[in-house]
Amino acid sequence: MSDLLVIVPSRGRPHNIADLYNAWQATTTGGTALLVAADEDDPTLGDYRQVCASRGIELVVGPRLRMCPTLNKVAVERAPHHFAIGFLGDDHRPRTRGWDVRYVEALRELGTGFVYGNDLLAGERLPTQVAVTSDIVMALGWMVPDGILHLWADNVWLDLGRAIGRIRYLPRVVVEHQHYLNGKAVEDDRYREVNDAAAAEADRLAYAAWLEHRMAGDVDKLKALLG
Template sequence: MPDVDLLFIVPSRGRPHNIAALHDAWAATTTGVSGLLVAADDDDPALPGYEQVCGERGIELTVGPRLRMVPTLNKVAVEHAPHHFAVGFLGDDHRPRTLGFDAHYLAALRTLGTGWVYGNDLLAGERLPTQWAQTSDIVQVLGAMVPAPVKHLWADNQVYDLGHAVSRIRYLPDVVVEHCHPLAGKADDDARYREVNAADASEADRLVYAHWYEHDMPADIAKLRALIGEAA
C-alpha cells in the first residue's frame, strides 16, 4: 500500500463489479491522501473477478478465510492501523461524490486528534455513520474498529455511540459518500443483502450489540477517555 495517511478497507463478497464502480468514484474524488484495500474471501466463487479488477486498477487486495464483514474489517484494520494515521470503512456499495472527500475526512480527524468522522450517505445522513474513518490509535487501544463482535449490522451504531460518549465524532453534511443500497432503490436486493438482513441474522447481531452496550461499552469508553487524557 502506498504511503497514505488514510486507508479505506472494503470487505466484499460476490461483487467484484462493485469494486470497479467504487474505484471509479474514489479515483474521481480522492486527493491522493487515501488508499483503498479490498478484503475478499478465499472461498468466494467470484475471487478471480476480484483479482482481475484489483490487478487492472492497482487496488491492494487481501484474501483470507471468510469471517464475515465486521470480523474481516477488524482483522485487516488491526494489521494496518500502525502504518496509517487513520483507517476507514467503505462498503462496496458506497460511492464518494464530493471532490476531496478524503482530505475533508483527514482534516476533521486531525482537528479532533483522536476520533471519528463520517459524511452524508444520502440515506441515513447524520443519524448513522454507514461509512466512516477513525484515527488509528482507537483501533490500537480497543483492538478493533468495531468492538462488539457483530457480523454485519449494528457496527455503525457502535461508532455513533462511542464517538458521542467521548465527544470525538464529527458529521460532515456537505461531504457526500453515497450509499447505493436497496433501501434507497439504488441497488438490487441480491443474495448478500438478503443474507445479512434475514430476520435471524439481524436479531443475532442486535443481541450482540445490546450485550456490548450494556456490559462492555463502559470499559471501551474508559479506554478511550484514557487515550485522550480525560478523567473516566
C-alpha cells in the same frame, strides 16, 4: 504510507469494486489508500483479482469471517502504519471531490476520533461509512466489537464518538450509500443474508450485550487516549 487507509470488505460483487474505483478516482485527492478484502472461498475471487490488479487496488484474501470480523482483522494489522483507518461498504460511492482530505482534516482537528459524511440515506443519524483515528483501533483492538457480523457497527461508532465527544459529521461531504433500501441497488444474496431475520436479530443482541456489559470499559480506554 498514506494518512488514511480505507478498507472495503466485499463478497460476490467484483463489479461493485470496479464501480467504486471509478468514483474513487474522480473524487479522492489526498493519496488515500484503498484496500479490498475478499474471501478465499468466494466463487468470484478470480474476478476480484482481475479488477483489482488492472486498477492497482490492493487486494487481501483470507478465510470467510463476514464483514465486520474481516474489517477488524485488516484494521488491526494496518492501524500502526496509518494515521486513520476508514471503512466503506462495497455499495458506498464517494461523490464529493476531496472527501478524503476533508476526513483527514477533521480527524487531525479532533486528534482522536471519528468522522463520517452524508450517505444520502441515513445522513447524520448513522455513520454507515466512517474514518477512525488509528489510536482508537489500537486501544480497543477492533473497529467493531466481537460478535457483530454486519449490522449495528455504525451504532457502535456513533455511541463511542458521542461518549468521548469526538465525532464529526460532514453534511456537505457526500459518500453515497447505494443500497437496495433506497432503490439504488438490486436486492442480492448478500443483502438477503445480512437482513435475514435471524441474522439481524443476532447482530442486534450482540450490540445490546456490548452496550450493557462492555461499552463503559471501552469508553474508559478511549478517554485515556485523551488524557
